[in-house]
Amino acid sequence: MPYARISDLPDSVRDHTPKHAQEIYKEAYNSAWDQYEDPDDRRGDASREEVSHRVAWAAVKEKYEKGDDGDWHAK
Template identity: 65%
Template sequence: MPYRSRSGLPDSVKHVLPAHAQDIYQEAFNSAWSQYKDEEDRRGDDSREEVAHKVAWSAVKKEYEKGEDNKWHPKH
């Protein structure tokens, strides 16, 4: 279930991440959704969706970090 737009992202993403981070999340999720469609390409027992969400969060965390204010900010 790739995301066609930011508005389709889960609330846990839409309500916490800045717009650019949401774009990163969406792009990474959609890419992982395609890449890990075959079960043998995934590690462990994670579903295709679980793997795609993990990949997406990992991509966001490469460029953003949670600040002391509990909000996500670009890394410097």
């Protein structure tokens, strides 16, 4: 299900990423949610939600990297 607000994101995103990364995550997730509605567009038997989370994390990883402290920091 798409996220309407940053405050709706999973704790793992909100608690460990800066606000900009959270915005990236939300937009990428929502876009993937729309794009991968059809199961034939997904790889294997991944659910729409799984694919959307993968796409969102991939988008975050373009600008951020996970630090030794477990939080995400700008590259």
